[in-house]
Amino acid sequence: MNSAPLTATNLKSTEPRPAPKPQPIGSFPFILVLTTAMVCVLFIIWRRSDTLRTIVSHQLKTWMRQEGA
Structure with missing residues (x-):
C-alpha cells in the first residue's frame, strides 16, 4: 500500500x-x-x-352537366 503524505495539494476540496x-x-x-x-x-x-378547391370544382362541373343534360 502506497501511503502518500496528506497535503493540501492532494486532498480533494469539499468546497463546491x-x-x-x-x-x-x-x-x-x-x-x-x-x-x-x-x-x-x-x-x-x-x-x-x-383540396377544397378541387372538391368544389368537381362539384360545380357535375352540377353543370346535370342541368345541361
Missing part, C-alpha cells in the same frame, strides 16, 4: 466549485422555431385549400 451562470439562449433559436412553425401552418392551410 462555482457553477457558471446560465446564459439566455438569445432570439435566434426562438425566431428559427417560430419561422419553422409558421411555414408548417401555411403549408397545411395551402394543402387544405387546394
Whole structure:
C-alpha cells in the first residue's frame, strides 16, 4: 500500500466549485422555431385549400352537366 503524505495539494476540496451562470439562449433559436412553425401552418392551410378547391370544382362541373343534360 502506497501511503502518500496528506497535503493540501492532494486532498480533494469539499468546497463546491462555482457553477457558471446560465446564459439566455438569445432570439435566434426562438425566431428559427417560430419561422419553422409558421411555414408548417401555411403549408397545411395551402394543402387544405387546394383540396377544397378541387372538391368544389368537381362539384360545380357535375352540377353543370346535370342541368345541361
